[in-house]
Amino acid sequence: MDIDKKIQHLTERLSYIKDIFGTKQAENVRLLETRLEEFVQRENALPAKEKLAAVTTIEDLFGFVERKLETELTPMDKVRIVRHSQRICLRDILENVYDNYTEIGGKDENSIDPSMLIARAYITRRSGKKTYHQPVMVIGQEKGHGEEFRNGGSVKPWGNAKALQYMKVAETEDIPVHTYVFTPGSFPVEDAPGAAQQIAKNLYEMAGLRVPIISVFSEGGSGGAEAIGLADIRLMLSHGYYSVISPEGAAAIEGRLRSGDRAGGELIEKCAMQLKMTSDDNVRMGYIDHAIDEPPMGARPYHYDFFRRLRQEVIRATDEVVLSVKGFTPFRAMALRRRRGKTIEDLDIENIYVRWSLSPAARATLLQKRHKKFLRLSRQAFLDRRPYFRRFSAWWYDKGWDIYSYFKYDLWRKHQKQLIYAVEEVDAEARVLVEKVLRPWRKLTNALPTAQGKDDSKERELTMLSQWDKEDEARNGEWSYVSGRAKEDRAITCPNAATHGCLDLWAPDLFGEFAGVCNYCGHHFPMEYQWYLHNIFDPGSIFEFNSEVESANPLGFEGLDVKLEEAKKKTGLKSACTTFEARIDNVKVVVAMLVAPFRGGTVGAAEGEKFIQAAERAKKKRFPFLAYVHGTAGIRIQEGVNGVIQMPRCTIAVRRYIDAGGLYLVLYDTNSYAGPLASFLGCSPYQFAIRSANIGFAGPGVIKETTGMDIPPDYHRAYRALSRGHIQGIWDRRDARHNLRQALLTMGGRNLYYR
Template sequence: MDIEKRIERLQERLTYIRDIFGSKENANIKLLGSRLDEFMGREKSLEATERVRLVTQLEDLFAFLEKKLEAELTPMDRVRIVRHPQRICLKDILENVYDNYTEIGGQDECSIDPSMLIARAYFTRRVGNKVINQPVMVIGQEKGHGQEFRNGGSVKPWGNAKAQHYMQVAEVENIPIHTFVFTPGAFPVEDYPGAAQQIAKNLYEMAGLRVPMVAVFSEGGSGGAEAIALADKRLMLSHGYYSVISPEGGAAIEGRTRQGQRVPPELIEETARKLKLTADDCFRQGYVDRIIPEPPLGARCDHYEFYKSLRNELINATNQVVLNVRGMKLFRAMALNRRKNAPENLDAESIFVRWTLSAGAREHLVWKRWQKFRKLSQHAYLDKRTFKAKVTAKGQEMAWALHSFFRYDFLGKHHKKWRRMVEELGAEAQFVKNKVSSPFKMIQERFAPAVELVDSEAKKSLTELSNPEEGIVLNGHGWSYASPRCREDRTVTCPNAATHGCLDQWAPDLFGEYAGVCAYCGHHFPMEYQWYVNNVFDQGSIFEFNREIESGNPLEYEGLDQKLEQAKKKTGLKSACTTFEARIEGKNVVVAMLVGAFRGGTVGAAEGEKFIQAVERADKKHYPLLAYVHGTAGIRIQEGTNGVIQMPRCTMAVRRYIERGGLYLVLYDTNSYAGPLASFLGCSPYQFSVRSANIGFAGPGVIKETTGTDMPPDYHRADKALSHGHIQGIWDRREVRKNLNQALLTMGGRNLYYR
């Protein structure tokens, strides 16, 4: 390499190191700077051989001190590494890891979304005397090296839609999918499709993809990462991070920083540490399967040895996924399993596995994927059930499963065949009977005397005006539960008074008879979750289960234990999700309710586990499932990846339930935002909202910080969500019971099941 280029490279390395460590004082960085400045000051007076010798010494010094600095990296330093423009990007990987590729779905600026890059690539393998090309579909966020049009890897909804489309193409072609997560988070817009709407679709699709999937994490920011990361093998670069929220965002919430205020750097550093977002943290918690070692201070575009290592890891990971569901694998599987904890010692080219799967293997792959995610985060919640209670619950589940098998699968199939045959024979007999009897009916109608079809009293009631004083009792709706606010002797002003001319209303009327609905404009004031529990479902029909599963503090996040105890004491609940069986007009239903009064209805490991168990209960008992969202602020940030992993886990459970014939309804109320909406709630085919609810991926403040754009006041209103197809209807609170009953009848049918 030319001496000038070597010097320029050293200057770039020093700039990079200073960027990573920010304003922190560090003796090693000062030493590197002083030595380089000293050399630059006397460079021109040196002879060529002396310059080469000193540059070589400097390169050795940089390599030595970079290794020392590597040991000093904090979690926030690692975040700065993955955000740096010199960080490897997806195009670098395509150029150096795969043997050939073609970019599809648009290129650079001429793409529906330049932040999402799709390529058809292949590995070339030599097997004996043959050369075999093994194709893969590569999907990932592309940040580039400071290219502004890439939007920093923050993908818009249509970019995620593009990814979903090519995932389906890969499934049709029966080729593996490699995804690369390089995103700080999804771009929070609510056009069609909205950000939450599309991420939910992606997760639902990935849950059932019947081809091997391998995901590689570099920068994994919340829902934007999950949009392409539900994979059979999840690898993570050693300097990467995977988090429910950015450290800056978490620090702003922790410090209650107002919009426009700067968050102290010390608080950001501390939040990054508490979130446990590094590769080691994620591996220890079980959310990634393997860490891929990088060069000191992170992989950059000219680290060619790293590309060889990454290629090796990708091939081995894909081989493992395929061999786990294939036959004829004994010796190859033994070799992989023996070295699975050290794949860097296993030459990827030495083991050949054909990556196409048979129909049976593809179905087994989806099952294995579900089993993998079902086991995650089991350590992250509190289960205070006694051993006897757990055994009893397991016994009940087995009994339900056995009953379901015999009633619906074994006997049900034969019953359906018999019923269809009887219906067909009955229809044929009825047709013949009508044909034979039609001449006799004609003769009878011609000679029979006219008969009054409607008696005089009935005709009178149908044709005359009614008397309102007879038989009418104006006693309101007769709610069995009224809000405690109805006992307040005061008037309440509607938020729409200035625009709609609403008059002030007396609290006993508004929160009693009117159920919190403005009598003038229909605005819905927030109501307690108990109002729905007592007024929507049949009296005495509610049976709560899994109450003993409690929210915990798996990251030992400072201050969270006290906040959880306060929430438990205030609400009488043990988590933000309460699950129960109930009846509506005699129809059985399983309900999972997110309660806004408990920590904003945020979802963590306990809430996710309770939701999944509710889905499984509805499946085993062949009941419809209702997710009622009294309010949710998203994923609980203090649980970090333990919370964000609930997005794919719960979505997979929902997909299995729906595919097995379940009827899944979602009803939103008050404020419903972020991760739950972008996953297991947003994937329902039947979503409805109570009037005046707010529905969206991110709140107005987050959108302002992310995009710099002020959102109109009605941006997240239910009617907007209805207009772009996120929800299918808007209901008045006073008619929720009636509308749910109608939905169960019309969408579920007689057996209240989809099929």
């Protein structure tokens, strides 16, 4: 019977090798297949002892061939390994890495989202004669072994919401969080809470989670990986991949394939290579802290030595995070460092006891270290052509604002507020007393016929959104900037003409006086970003900064250099993000604008760095921070992880700004999709949209390609986003300036933009 089990096991290993390499490695596959078939044919004629020897010989041959094939694996081979049904899954890890666990939030298909598995587990450690049970919250995508109801680890919004709920539970219980990333990407559904909005919320909350977070990556596909991937230490299995997009998705974009077409194998292999998605690539670039060695051809459920190594690594990582924020712990920290890279036999660190609970001071230090860790990433992936003396002067400028802000706001304003609060309390009491004394006199004067009604026009102006009125002479057609399309002498037909009866519009009127808005139904035609620059902000108030930061090609992706140069020449910009200070009716703001004409407004390392510096500038100067999204197609795939890492980086910058008391607003226009929406844009408490906006996690084509679902034409329209609660209001383009001013005054106050 033992021989039969071994033969079955060898058959599964052979099938696994065939699935990974396909038609490649035909000679090695044929050798294993022939030896196994020969043994099966003559098995019954062999004595028991010879059977065992023959099986052992074949097992040795399989091991030899697997070690040989291991050295020839390509990035795409590793992608096939992590997608294979024989690959270890989260259930295997819970069974073999943790000493006991209880699954939370449903069982198998009877769960709100079977793709997301959550368990309360513990690890038993022995130090001397004492035994310690250390609790931990385990959260990860569960692909299972071919279980269709798991949806391949593609998590829906409510699955990520469940993960966030139990991260907050772990924070309440003061226990570490271990997350395991096994996902090709999140499921692109906009139903509440929304794919993008929920990922953004997860990132925002993880940036401030006051317990250690350890992440282990196996398959980190797209922004869905970031929903549970913002961690103090990020480990990665040696055969795993972590990328901004799947190789097939990159090939479809690079090959400019039409819907339904499939990319060729050669192009897919090439894209997998260029995306630099393997563990070695990510460790070298700094996005993964350490790689965990797997057995040849990847870890499978019967590789028990691998589970022991994984257990040691997650314990060591958790210990390192805790010791790095605790007080005086030199000897244990030194012992942990010396055990790095040791063999499994020498790696045992369970006898080095570290209590995983943290004091309030240690929690604060933990957050500071986490923020600094991510804000340092990807700074090598963009160009900064400023001369040295300008960088030096900019550094001094920032330091000067740091000192000024500290004395004005942190030191003086703190005591000033206490004095003001005391005066306000006394004043409020005095007013009540005066009101009681003067009430009879006021009743008498109000009864007189000469009494005048109260003028509440200022109050109404402050508290009501404006409605466009063509008769308003102060604004009628007097725009500082008029679209170049207003010079076209032709008629334009509104897309709603068939349903609303709109008459044709003359281009000079439509793109001039009407600001691209149909005069009959209100349909908004797209407008250039320059229209907003000149018509929303006060004339002459725009001061751009960090304009020298340029988009680059950090991975050497073929053809990207040429495309970037073309975009720079066409737009006159150096990246898809422009940052500036400006005024709206004399209210000072810091603005980060994503510009659609530059590579679709995609975000890479340069754009992320400029956004972060804009948030830091707004924080130092105590200005409100506005993100205006003229359009964004998501993360720039040609930059690989250099692009997708901007999701947690920029979200951390926003979190730091809001925690410091800042007012952060987002205004969407045209098409806003994918990674930026699922992170630093979607986490704003105040999000508004121009009526022309489309807002969503993935475009219609991507949804059709990944899910097979046909979506209605208005699925991403701003009104649908408003009905789902993803944005807080929709504005007419012509009223954007007035409504932004009102938002600043009502949400921040006339002179106070910080709490």
